[in-house]
Amino acid sequence: MLRRFWLLFAQACTLCLAALFVVATLRPDLLPRWSSRGNNSVVVLQEAAAPATAAMSQSSASASYAEAARRAMPAVVNIYSSKATRSRNPVLDDSLLQRYFPELRERAQNRRATSLGSGVIVSPDGYILTNQHVIDGADEIELVLADGRELRARVRGTDPETDLAVLKTDAEDLPAIRFAAAESAQVGDVVLAIGNPFGFGNTVTMGIVSALGRNHLGVNRFEDFIQTDAPINPGN
Secondary structure, eight states, rough: OOOHHHHHHHHHHOOOOOOOOHHHHHGGGGGGHHHHHHHHHHHHEEEHHHHOOOOOOOHHHTTOHHHHHHHHHHGGEEEEEEEEEOOOOGGGGOOOHHHHOHHHHHHHHHHEEEEEEEEEETTTTTTTEEHHHHHTTTTEEEEEOSSOEEEEEEEEEETTTTEEEEEEEEEOOOOOOOOOOOGGOOOTTTEEEEEEESOOOEEEEEEEEEEEEEEEEESSSSSOOOEEEOOTTTTT
């Protein structure tokens, strides 16, 4: 009798263990959670989350683009370009005036038009990239660097269709901007627009990359633009 009872008990335990194994494998969410194990998990999560939360708070509090602006601003220059213009004045066409005052007529007819804009040093040996309309027709180009130096420059190439121009100055060891691969740009990246339009010092505005590969805009022949929403001040 005792032996039969023990056999039934062993079979019942085996069935219970088998059922528990199946439930634990297929539906572990149906099993009760022991309080000691749950408390240990919570404690571990809190200990791991506390430093991460503190780091995020510290990062948010110190979020700034000052370092990026500090590195880029020395490469931004102010550009003064001037060209001679001829003005027609009917009074100066008088034959008597032309005969007796030729130097006065010549002085009145030759005036200088000045254009202000910004450029960026792209090479330490003195190459500068700017807008073509800033130096269009100029016979004198002067650069003012962020450190106050004034340098003469000459045009090395222009592309009116894209409104770009390349200038060259004889100075060396200039603070040049660093180029990144265009393929690394992503929508949502932060963009800083830096300019020195009127010689007052650099100004910085911020935006993001709004879109990549913009084309079919009818702007020029080759179109593959990176669109941003960074505000562009006059002259930047």
